[in-house]
Amino acid sequence: MKYPPVHYHSYLGLDPLLDAQHPKSVEYGKPAHDELLFIIVHQTYELWFKQILFELNSVLSTFQKPVVAEVEMGMASARLERIVSILKLIIGQIDVLETMTPLDFLDFRDMLYPASGFQSYQWRLIETKLGLRMGDRLAYNQSPFYKSLSESQQAEMMEILKQPSLHDCVEKWLERTPFLQGENFNFWESYKEAVNKMFQDDINTVNRNPQLSDEIKKKTVEGLEQTLKSFDALFDEKAFEKLRAEGQFRLSHKAMHAALLIQLHRDQPILQTPFRIIRALLDIDETMTTWRYRHALMAMRMLGQKIGTGGSSGHKYLADATGKHKIFGDFFNLTTFLIPRSQVPPLPKSIADRMSFHY
Ligand code: HEM
Numbered sequence: 457m458k459y460p461p462v463h464y465h466s467y468l469g470l471d472p473l474l475d476a477q478h479p480k481s482v483e484y485g486k487p488a489h490d491e492l493l494f495i496i497v498h499q500t501y502e503l504w505f506k507q508i509l510f511e512l513n514s515v516l517s518t519f520q521k522p523v524v525a526e527v528e529m530g531m532a533s534a535r536l537e538r539i540v541s542i543l544k545l546i547i548g549q550i551d552v553l554e555t556m557t558p559l560d561f562l563d564f565r566d567m568l569y570p571a572s573g574f575q576s577y578q579w580r581l582i583e584t585k586l587g588l589r590m591g592d593r594l595a596y597n598q599s600p601f602y603k604s605l606s607e608s609q610q611a612e613m614m615e616i617l618k619q620p621s622l623h624d625c626v627e628k629w630l631e632r633t634p635f636l637q638g639e640n641f642n643f644w645e646s647y648k649e650a651v652n653k654m655f656q657d658d659i660n661t662v663n664r665n666p667q668l669s670d671e672i673k674k675k676t677v678e679g680l681e682q683t684l685k686s687f688d689a690l691f692d693e694k695a696f697e698k699l700r701a702e703g704q705f706r707l708s709h710k711a712m713h714a715a716l717l718i719q720l721h722r723d724q725p726i727l728q729t730p731f732r733i734i735r736a737l738l739d740i741d742e743t744m745t746t747w748r749y750r751h752a753l754m755a756m757r758m759l760g761q762k763i764g765t766g767g768s769s770g771h772k773y774l775a776d777a778t779g780k781h782k783i784f785g786d787f788f789n790l791t792t793f794l795i796p797r798s799q800v801p802p803l804p805k806s807i808a809d810r811m812s813f814h815y
Pocket residue numbers: 497498501502553561571572573574575576579751754755758759763764765766767768769770771773774777
C-alpha cells in the first residue's frame with residue numbers, strides 16, 4: 457500500500473465528535489430526554505456552516521483576484537450551487553427539531569441562559585462574507601451584533617468587515633463584463649422602448665378593468681409608474697445614484713446593466729456561467745431567507761411571545777430580520793424589468809459574434 461492504513465473511526469475523529477454532547481439537564485441531575493436532540497441538531501448545523509464557509513472562502517478567493525480567471529468560473533458556480541444544496545438540507549433539519557414539543561423544550565430551556573444562536577460565529581461569518589453589512593442589520597439589544605461574540609472573534613470579525621465581501625467582488629466582476637459598450641450599441645434604447653411598452657400595456661389593462669374601483673386603479677397605476685421610474689433610472693446614471701443613495705439599489709449602475717444583459721442573453725454560451733452564478737446567488741439569498749422564516753416560525757411555536765434566551769424579543773426580532781437581512785436583492789428586483797424573449801431586441805451583429813464560440 458502506498459499510504460499507511462486508515463481506520464474509519466479515527467479518520468473521522470469519532471471519539472471527540474461523539475463525546476461532544478453534554479446535556480445540561482443531565483449535569484443538573486434532571487435529565488430531559490429531548491436535550492440530546494437539541495444539541496445534535498445545533499452541532500450538525502455548525503458542521504454544515506463549516507462546509508459552507510469552506511466553499512465560500514474558495515469562491516471568494518476566485519472572485520477577489522483583479523481578473524477572475526475564466527477557467528475557475530465553472531468551479532465557482534458549482535461551489536455556490538453546493539452551498540444552496542446544503543442550505544436546503546439544513547432547512548429540513550427544522551422538521552426534526554420540531555418533533556420536540558414546547559413542553560419538552562421547557563424541561564431544559566431555563567438551563568441555557570444566556571446562550572443563543574445569536575452567538576453563532578460561523579453564521580455571522582457566512583452572512584458577513586456574503587455581504588450583509590453592519591448597516592443592513594437590525595439592532596439587537598441596542599448593541600451591534602458582534603458584541604455577542606468572544607473578544608478574539610470580535611477582533612477577527614472587525615478585520616473581515618474591512619475585506620471585500622462576495623457582493624463587493626461580484627459587483628466589480630459584473631462591472632468588468634465586456635460587450636456593454638460598443639460601436640452602434642443601441643441595444644439599451646430599443647430595450648427601454650420594449651419595457652416602456654410592457655408597462656404601458658399593464659397600465660392600460662388596469663385602467664380598462666371594470667372590476668377595479670377608481671381608487672384601486674389609481675393606486676395600482678401609481679405603483680406601476682413608480683416602478684417605471686426606477687427602470688428609467690437604470691439608464692440615467694444621476695437618477696440611479698440618487699435612488700441608490702436612498703437604498704433602492706445596492707449594485708452600481710454599471711453592474712446592474714451587466715446583470716440585466718446576462719439575464720436577457722443567458723442563452724449565449726459565453727453568458728451561461730455568469731448566468732448560473734447570478735442564479736446561485738439568488739438561490740442563496742432565497743434559501744437563507746427561507747431558513748430565517750422557518751427558524752422564526754419554530755421560535756414562535758416553541759416560545760409563543762416569550763423572549764429569546766439571548767434576550768431579544770424572540771419571534772418578532774427573527775421575523776423582522778427575515779424581511780431585512782437580504783444581500784442580493786437587486787437580482788430579484790431586476791426580474792421586474794425582464795420581457796419575453798420574443799420582444800428582446802436583437803444584439804448588434806458585432807456583439808453577437810463576439811459572444812459566440814468559433815471553431
Ligand atoms: C428550539 C429551537 C430554537 C429556538 C426556540 C430558537 C430561538 C431563537 C431566538 C429567539 C433567537 C433570537 C436571539 C435570542 O433572543 O436568543 C435565535 C437566534 C438564532 N438562532 Fe435560534 N432557535 C432555535 C434553534 C436554532 C437552531 C437549530 C439553530 C441552528 C444553528 C439556530 C440558530 C440561530 C441563529 C443563527 C440565530 C441568530 C439569527 C439572527 O440574528 O439573524 N437556532 N434563535
